[in-house]
Amino acid sequence: xxxxxxxxxxxxxxxxxxxxxxxxxxxxxxxxxxxxxxxxxx
Amino acid sequence: xxxxxxxxxxxxxxxxxxxxxxxxxxxxxxxxxxxxxxxxxxxxxxxxxxxxxxxxxxxxxxxxxxxxxxxxxxxxxxxxxxxxxxxxxxxxxxxxxxxxxxxxxxxxxxxxxxxxxxxxxxxxxxxxxxxxxxxxxxxxxxxxxxxxxxxxxxxxxxxxxxxxxxxxxxxxxxxxxxxxxxxxxxxxxxxxxxxxxxxxxxxxxxxxxxxxxxxxxxxxxxxxxxxxxxxxxxxxxxxxxxxxxxxxxxxxxxxxxxxxxxxxxxxxxxxxxxxxxxxxxxxxxxxxxxxxxx
Numbered sequence: 001x002x003x004x005x006x007x008x009x010x011x012x013x014x015x016x017x018x019x020x021x022x023x024x025x026x027x028x029x030x031x032x033x034x035x036x037x038x039x040x041x042x
Numbered sequence: 043x044x045x046x047x048x049x050x051x052x053x054x055x056x057x058x059x060x061x062x063x064x065x066x067x068x069x070x071x072x073x074x075x076x077x078x079x080x081x082x083x084x085x086x087x088x089x090x091x092x093x094x095x096x097x098x099x100x101x102x103x104x105x106x107x108x109x110x111x112x113x114x115x116x117x118x119x120x121x122x123x124x125x126x127x128x129x130x131x132x133x134x135x136x137x138x139x140x141x142x143x144x145x146x147x148x149x150x151x152x153x154x155x156x157x158x159x160x161x162x163x164x165x166x167x168x169x170x171x172x173x174x175x176x177x178x179x180x181x182x183x184x185x186x187x188x189x190x191x192x193x194x195x196x197x198x199x200x201x202x203x204x205x206x207x208x209x210x211x212x213x214x215x216x217x218x219x220x221x222x223x224x225x226x227x228x229x230x231x232x233x234x235x236x237x238x239x240x241x242x243x244x245x246x247x248x249x250x251x252x253x254x255x256x257x258x259x260x261x262x263x264x265x266x267x268x269x270x271x272x273x274x275x276x277x278x279x280x281x282x283x284x285x286x287x288x289x290x291x292x293x294x295x296x297x298x299x300x301x302x303x304x305x306x307x308x309x310x311x312x313x314x315x316x317x318x319x320x321x322x323x324x325x326x327x328x329x330x331x332x333x334x335x336x
Binding site: 037038 | 043044045046047048049050051052057061064065067068085127128129130132168170174195196197198199200201202215216217218219220221223224225226227228229230231232324327328330
């Protein structure tokens with residue numbers, strides 16, 4: 001398992017939330033401080 | 043999908059060829075994920091602004107920084123962008139740390155942020171700062187911006203996860219670290235006015251449950267205690283009850299809020315499967331030692 005792979009899988013699952021949320025509701029998914037990480041994160 | 047910056051390199055020092063390849067891979071993955079924008083942090087500039095601009099353009103990731111300029115004072119990246127998602131108009135701007143090296147000058151980020159926030163406010167429903175700056179700068183922006191900004195997504199020191207910090211006019215939001223988490227901010231924009239952290243209500247309710255248990259326990263001991271113990275327990279129970287009442291009152295007030303946020307983090311554990319194609323690319327870029335190696 002790697003950080004990048006997991007991020008990929010989870011973000012794809014969450015992306016549809018952005019599109020189907022009601023007009024007054026919004027879900028934002030985000031990352032930060034990845035620090036060049038692609039290696040296994042345990 | 044947004045990124046608060048400091049995504050690409052392990053340090054701000056110039057990276058080698060391998061580090062640049064890894065940075066390009068990360069940007070490409072972010073582009074394929076549909077990342078709408080990313081702030082430029084100090085750990086994104088390790089290979090210089092030209093490398094970053096070209097790699098981001100290839101990956102179709104929008105870079106934002108309202109305060110990074112070249113030697114002539116011209117901004118190196120777009121300061122802000124607007125997009126509409128699920129009927130909500132979102133204004134985004136980026137800020138970077140103060141710096142003056144290798145032809146990149148970072149002016150004071152809070153001033154630049156305030157200028158962008160005021161430009162966006164009134165034109166959008168939501169103003170979000172992608173703040174690749176020290177936490178102290180993010181807190182200063184929170185204080186000075188008031189309701190000109192809604193959320194400040196901060197990266198710089200790899201602070202990891204946490205709870206939203208704010209007074210209801212805006213909140214500073216932690217963004218995780220090292221790709222270990224994915225942040226999720228659920229917003230209800232049904233009304234106007236101050237923001238309320240729905241997570242605070244949940245935390246209050248948890249504390250109320252704990253206090254209820256402690257009060258019940260104190261009552262039991264009170265019934266069988268000596269006069270001295272009873273006097274001490276009476277004061278304790280009064281203190282617990284006052285705290286409980288205060289939390290219940292706050293929760294009731296939070297429940298009536300017209301605009302709320304709920305922050306949580308998905309920790310990327312083994313329950314999330316690998317993408318085989320990405321896994322193959324990672325194996326090339328960063329081979330893992332086999333179990334038999336010392």
